[in-house]
Amino acid sequence: MSTCTCKTTDNWEQVEAAAKLVLGEKIVALIAECRRDPHSESRLISVLHKVQAQYGYLSDTHLDAVAQLLQVPAAKVAGVAGFYHFFRLKPRGKFMINVCLGTACYVKGADRIAQKLMEELGIQWGETSKDGVFTLEASRCLGTCGLAPVVMINNDVHGDVTADQVPSILEKYIKKAKAGE
Ligand code: FES
Known part of the structure; x- marks a missing residue:
């Protein structure tokens, strides 16, 4: 499990600004807090729950933004979202x-x-x-x-x-x- 909390992207501020448009400020702040956790990957499921609670489902764009901010491989985030039945990957009806x-x-x-x-x-x-x-x-x-x-x-x-x-x-x-x- 990765314990790296470094920011590997040069234009991190731009990444966060773009992520705020996709995930909203509160979730970006939550992920920033998770990143300080030496076991940040273990917070992935709780982050995905928050995203789903706010948007009703997890789109590819949501998953990519979470992966980038949490510094977890996109394939891993997609894999976790697809594995658990309680995550919805398509929008739900009214x-x-x-x-x-x-x-x-x-x-x-x-x-x-x-x-x-x-x-x-x-x-x-x-x-x-x-x-x-x-x-x-x-x-x-x-x-x-x-x-x-x-x-x-x-x-x-x-x-x-x-x-x-x-x-x-x-x-x-x-x-x-x-x-x-
Ligand atoms: S079986 Fe109990 S409510 Fe349907």
Whole structure:
């Protein structure tokens, strides 16, 4: 593990200024603090969490900026981001749809709901609709088995959902997106 805290780039101020445009001042300041840690590479995951929390996902540009500032090889940063399932490498929609595929929901037709969502939105698991409104993900038990089958959309819990209800549920959120809510 590298313990080098040297700045290998001559125009470091320019590098930091450019990184601020990509990552924002707070994250650049956090990385500067991490760089002073003799084991700065071990802070990589927490830095990536911060970037994702702020921007919703990790773009190639984000990853390159983190690699440069943290002085870690870009391939390593990309490798870490790609390895852990909790990092998203694509932008997520305004509304995150989580279909529960836990046992209680599955036996009550969660797979049919998922199929209908995929048909309506034209996307598969982990993808975002072309209009950027919805991202579709699967979850294990959401803890509301009494309402099975359950679909969460952002923080809203939809219980006893049927495949036939899917279009009207989506419509409600499309209206919200259009209204800027
Ligand atoms: S199995 Fe779906 S909420 Fe528990």
